[in-house]
Amino acid sequence: MAFDVVIRGGRVIDGTGTAPIKADIGISGERITAVGDIPASASESAKTIDADGLHISPGFVDVHSHADAALLNDGQHASGIRQGVTTEIISPDGLTLAPLSPENYEMYRWYLSGILGWAPEGLDMSSIEASRKNYHRKTAPNVATFAGHGPIRLEAAGMNDVTLTGDKLEKAKNLLRESFEQGAVGFATGLSYYPNSWSDTDELCALMEVAGEYGKPMSIHLRNHNGDRAFGGGGVPEAIEVARRTGTKLHFEHYRTFVDSAGEVDKLMEPIDKAKAEGVDITLETYPYPVGSSFPQAFFPGYFHEGGPEAMLAILNDEDKRAELIERMSEISYTAPEGNVWTHIGAGGNQEFEGWLFDDLAKKWGVSVEEMMTRMMAETSLACGMRVAPPGNVRQWRKVEEDVMQLMARPDYMVGSDSIPVGGMPHPRAYGCFVRMVGRLRRRYNYPVEQVVQRMTQNPAERFGLTDRGVIAEGKFADLVIFDEQNINDRSSFEDPAVHPEGVPHVLVNGKLVVENEEVTGVMAGHAIP
Known part of the structure; x- marks a missing residue:
């Protein structure tokens, strides 16, 4: 067999949670075509990467990325790709740029400019299909997208506080169906944001009945606006009620303790575990910082x-x-x-x-x-x-980090950076989330590397239907991260955030090197997936 790339001598973490094994990896075109002992004679014409002393894992999947506009402005996206993030799932919280008419696109890109930055003018974002074309082979990482509650509601009712009923509701449901048919990996809403927060629980249920037709989950930022419109006043009870009424999958965004609740993991998870025991299909995500953005x-x-x-x-x-x-x-x-x-x-x-x-x-x-x-x-x-601002109490800060790693030990968790790669002083999670977790925090709290990697790879790929990604095996796409397990580390901090990590020498997306020797290559190998 002829290979285009051969990675030799690394310890392979296959993404399933099993312990690392020493093996070579052969890549032909965009896919892995061999895992094992590859003879030297089989790789004479291949690009060879020496991974001796290093670990190789599937590319990390960021299930919560606000890089919608950043990727359009700079497809290289060094802040994510240099961490080993080979797939960005954009449009969390329902804050995104498609499907939107030209007029609504210009209005909403303005409205979201504080969180997404300024997306380019005049893009065709009239559908998920049109949106995907703006990313496909124009970015270093792969890009998947949720169907966002914001654009769907805008197209149905404008930026107005009205109830979605009758024709307006039917238009929203039809847009959601169209979005799933064109590749959206779930329905996302954020109920601190508008127009999403003008909804009530019945509207969320009506939309999730459509998601249920396609087996797609709802990714939810919990409600803290208009609680009078929500079952149970919003929050966790509302989210669980939507999933219970509709029999659909539920995914909680950035669900973790905070400084004022540090150490209370059991209390945090009590309603989640109760609902799961009753048959509600729930997954969750977190990031390893004590504060948000x-x-x-x-x-x-x-x-x-x-x-x-x-x-x-x-x-x-x-x-x-x-x-x-x-x-x-x-x-x-x-x-x-x-x-x-x-x-x-x-x-x-x-x-x-x-x-x-x-x-x-x-x-x-x-x-x-x-x-x-x-x-x-x-x-x-x-x-x-x-x-x-981060807390002054470092002990409480560290307790939140300990809680995050305890949550990551659960089989229903994954990682969403909540990255906002905009401005001169961004939250450090944009440059450091994944490497912080697989590096310093894994080592500090002594978690198995294969366990942490599984949460970042196979879990999100399976939950959001990312075809042939998230594990290392023959026939899978060659999205790979080569890292130094003992020295991988984030260097992004609150006072100096725009600093890339160390210990991630090589990253491949669809078989192409997008990071080589800790430098971005400029190769735009990413696909619009799944």
């Missing part, structure tokens, strides 16, 4: 979002309406803005304030934190984003 729109109640960015800016630029908006922030159960840090400040704002704590900038300007935030939103025309 988002964009300021999440702080404000539903009325503020109606009509989209132009109407929102009219409120922000009117002193009386802005004061009313700040007063009405208490209507939702989202966290307070204090303790956040600017990660991204777009055109019109002062980029020197990226990295500033909200509280400090408010003091500098002589205004409240809320007033400062609304002024920044107005200055940047909404193109600004933030993250929570």
Whole structure:
């Protein structure tokens, strides 16, 4: 057999959870065609990679990536590919750019500019099929996509607080069917964001009945807006109720403890395990950091979002309406803005304030934190984003990390970075999530490397139907990560986030080297999958 690439002498972690074995891997075209002892005579004309002393695993799958626009602007996507992420599943939280009419695309790319950055103008995003063409063979990693609640609701009812019933509901259901038929790997919603949060539980059930026709899961960011519209007030009870009523699969996004609940893993998992025992099909994801990241729109109640960015800016630029908006922030159960840090400040704002704590900038300007935030939103025309400052209590921080690794020991968990690769001071998870988990945290808490790898590879591939990916075996796509098991490490930190990891010398996507000797190659080998 003729090989294009042969990887020699590495310890192969096949992705199934079994212990590593020493073996060669032969690749022909895009697929693995041999695993075992490959004679030298069989590889004379092949590109040979010496993996002696290194481990080889399936490429990591990021099940929660906000790189929708970043991949369109720079398909190389070094922040993810250099970690070994060979497949990015975009459109989590229902925040995405397809399927959208040209008019809605321009409006929603503006609305989402604080979390996604500015996607290119004028793209055809009228369907999932059209969206996939914008990524296929134009990115280093593979790209899969959820069908997003936001665009589907926009197309059905606009940026308006209305109930989806009758023709509007039927249009949304038909768009969802079309999205699944064109390759969407699930339905995603985020119920801190709009227009998603104008829904009620009945709407989610109606849409998930469609997902059930295709055997697709719902990936959900739990509700903390408009709880009066939700079963059980929202949160975990609502998500489980949707899955229970419709008999569909459920996937919890970024489900873990926080600093104020560190050590309470059993309490966290109690409702999940109870529902699973009753037959609800549930999986979950996490990332290994004590705090998250988002964009300021999440702080404000539903009325503020109606009509989209132009109407929102009219409120922000009117002193009386802005004061009313700040007063009405208490209507939702989202966290307070204090303790956040600017990660991204777009055109019109002062980029020197990226990295500033909200509280400090408010003091500098002589205004409240809320007033400062609304002024920044107005200055940047909404193109600004933030993250929570890490806790000062390092012991509690480490306890959250210990909890994350305990959750990763469960067979129903996988990894979603929640990466937002935008701005001058992004959350470090964009550059370090996967290597932090398989590197320093695995070593610190002494988890088997094959177990951690399985959660990052086979679990997501099976849950989201990624054909012939997630394991190393003959006939599978050659998405591979070659890493130094003892020295792989994240170097991205909260104060210096845009730093690539060490210990990942080579990454292959569909049989092509996209990282070689810890440098990106510029090869755009990614497919729009599944």
